[in-house]
Amino acid sequence: MKKLLSFLKPTLLLGVSAFLMWYALKELDFEKMWAEFLRANYAWVLVSLVMGVLAYISRAIRWQMQLKPTGYRPSLRNTYNAMMTGYLANLVLPRAGELVRCTFLRRTDDVPVNTGFGTVIAERIIDTVMLLFAVGLTFLLEFDHIRDFFLGLFSDKYTHMEHSISSLYWLGWVLLGSVVVVLFVALRYLSRLRKNAYFRKAVDFVRGMLKGVFSITKLDNQAAFWAHTIFVWAMYYSMSLVVFYALPATSGLSWGAALSVLVVGSLGMAVPVQGGIGVYHLLVQATLLLYGVPKEAGMAYALLAHTSQTLLVVLMGVLSFMGSMLRGQGTGMQLTRTNAEHHELNR
Template identity: 75%
Template sequence: MNKLLSFLKYVLLMSVSAFLMWYALKELDFQKMWAEFQNADYGWLMVSVVMGLLAYLSRAMRWQMQIKPTGHNPPLRNTYNAMMVGYVANLVFPRMGEVARCTMLRRTDNLPLNTGFGTVIAERIIDMLMLLLVVGLTFMVEFGRIRNFFLDLFSNKYATLEQSISSLYWVFWVMLISVVVVLIVGLRYLSLLRKNSLFRKAVQFVRGMLQGIFSVTKLENQFAFWGHTLFVWLMYYGMSLTVFYALPATAGLGWGAALSVLLVGTLGMAAPVQGGIGVYHLLVQSTLLLYGVPKEAGMAYALLAHTSQTLLVVVMGVISFMASMLRGAKPVEAEHSHTSTQAHELKR
């Protein structure tokens, strides 16, 4: 039954991506778009791919730094391989990559799954902060265009949202009251819960996850960690900018336009569909229209940027998966010892 539900969910998400791609392409002149590809300077596209490689390597180094304070020290090749396998998994099924990358490091370095999840959660929080910084910069530099873009995007949904706001308030209060009730009951019967093996396992899992989340506060070199974070996002920005130069229609766009594309492109890639397919293309094409770029050229840009980076992820992810499988799994004694230590701390 679970396999059937997973399959149906996968088909549904693929259908959404296919519909959005059809919607983005249905009114385009394919001869004009093909002319854009023929006149493209693919050297700039290769520069973008190299920036992508550097960004992934830097992310792997940053993740390795996060893991080290938890008592585990996987080599860079293992963190890189696990991360790239996770990115490939996200292309197959959204959000499966977080599970895949943590499972890979558990296999190669005995990193507990809960601790691995904790470090990934911390990574996502940091990326959210960086995205908010990009939002602020973009609105400062390109306020007029971006404001109009988002107003047009959400204006049709505003009436429905306004009608549903009272329902959202009710949902909020019901959830808040439920959480309070659960906390009160949990504190009241805490002594009994501590005797329950499932509760002890849950507490142990949460502790390991929190250890991963707060590993950022125990880094040996905070400067290097945040330097990697800044470098990664500068590479993302550079990837958006360099692809501009690959097409005649976008070659004259400036750094402000690249900020706008980075913002909406990141939002598109975060959509719960495989690899942001369809959502990314539609958002980027709509954004470039604000800068006077024709629809065909805007879609050509979106296809070049998205396809090149997707192929990079697939190629490097497959190589990383094969390298990890050939290297074999690490014996599990270390993880058992770590679990026993956590259980002893819980009893105390």
């Protein structure tokens, strides 16, 4: 049953992505879109890929900085390989990459999975804050362009939400009451729970995870950490901007338009489908339409930006995975040889 579920989940999500891509492409003129690709300047796409590589290296350095306060010092190579392997896993099963990269770091540097996962949670919180900052900046600078997009996105749902607000209100009280009851029972029987082996393991796991989450407060160099954070998001923005120059239809767009694409594209990538496929393309195409870019050109931009970066993740992820496996085998052979030599000396 577990094997069936593990097969059905990624298959179902891939089916959703395929449907969304079909929906995004079904009304487009493929001849016009192909003409956009023929006129494209792919040198700018190559520049965006270089920026992507720099962003991933910077993220790996930042993650390594987060891990040091927990008492573990994995090498940058192992940290980078674990991270890229995790990103590769996300293309197969969304959100699985976070656990995969922590598992890899456990194998290579003995970093506990819960501690590593805590640092990943902290990383996600920081990225969310940066995205919210970008959203606020976009609303401030590009309000006239994106107002209709977001109003159209949420207006259809507003009436339904208005009718459901009473139900949500009561649901909130039920959840709050449930939390209070659970806390009361836990405190009342705390002495018994402490004797339970599973409870102790759960507490140890949570403690290790919180250690990773709060590692950000104990960084050796806060300035360098935040400099890497700003650099990563600057690269994300620059990647959106330079691909504009690859297509004649988008080459004249402003830096503000690139900010809108960054925000909307990031929201699309956050949807739990493989690599944001379909969702990213629909949202970016709709955003560019607000700036006067035809549907075919908007989709050509989305395909260029998304496909190139996805192929980059696949290439770097596969190389990182192979590098980790080969190094692991080499380390294992070295340990076996050392143990054999030690055994011969004892004889």
